[in-house]
Amino acid sequence: MEVEEFLSLAFGDKPSFSSVWLDQETRDHLKVMTGKEFNQIRVRYWNSESRTAWILQEVGKDELITVGIVVDQGMIDQVRVLEFREPRGWEIRYPFFTDQYKGLGFSQVVADDMMPINGITGATLSVDAVNRMAKTALVLNELVMPVS
């Protein structure tokens, strides 16, 4: 799926993007949450009213996986795998997997630390990567649109 298509599906009319700068504290927080260094200091996102859309990239095993995540009122509304380059683990593109993230909120992720997501045999690393991106999107969403 193309970025444009993903954003159209998320918002109807594609809004202009904004950028959020991440200080060291936020990056440290992300590292604690995801277990992986987040070395980017600016992240682009799109938002309209209570919805934000994030396009994040993570390495599954060797290659980058690009995922689009829509967060609405602090909860994940959509997860779409936009690009998948790994030779294995492509099952994560299917709705039976991505739909599990729907309704997942920041507080759940922070409280449980573990995502209530069923993995896929043979796609563990890809699933882990999507989990990390989902957590990242929720943390970043909380940063730009704190849920009171």
Add this chain to the structure above:
Amino acid sequence: MIRGLRVKKTIYALHRWLGVISIVFLINFSATGILLNHAEHLSLYESYISFEPLLEWYQDEAAIDVVFFQSGDDTALQVGERLFINLEEVYTSLDSLIGFISVDTGTPEYYLASHQEIIILNQERDLIERLPASFIGLTGIDGISIQGADLIIRDRDMLRDIEGRMANQDVNEVIIWSAPSEPLEADLEGIDAVTGLRVSWFDVLSDLHTGRVFLGLGIIIQDLFAIALIILSLLGLYIFIVRNRRLS
């Protein structure tokens, strides 16, 4: 008695042939050893080989692709998978570097492009942002350039700016796209330091001395010669003792 004579003959023959075979090894080992022992006096560390076939051989063995870009006073260098800005290493991965632009609008930033994405680094070479081509609305990246204050990115069909807005397509004809260039003389030494393309005589002699000049096979051959030399010495000692005993 006859059996003893046969053994003696075999030992003598073995000693003779091992001696002949070891000549090449001994000459190489001794000559390179003497030179290496006096490396400092002979300035072997600072003398570099200029024999093209040997240099090319070293380069082939290293199999490193080197790409150099210049933008204003700044340089970007990709050596294999390693990336350098102004000859200082950047610890951010990027596929084949196809463009480099440095901009200074108060806070200097570096834009590095591969066919898939653009990475933006700050002056400290920290990653600011990683922008896949699809973020900018392009199917890939064929070139980057700077037009006024705007970074222009192109794929096969269109030009866009870093915000993903359509850029004036007419500039494609006149714009100068970032392209690899030949490094300036002043940069060569630093580049050689990071690419290792400069090969000193000390390195060559060390490789000859240890057999590494022929990679893994050379080391095995050198080991075999060394074992042959040990056998040769032991046989020589045996022959010396037997002869001495006979004379006495």
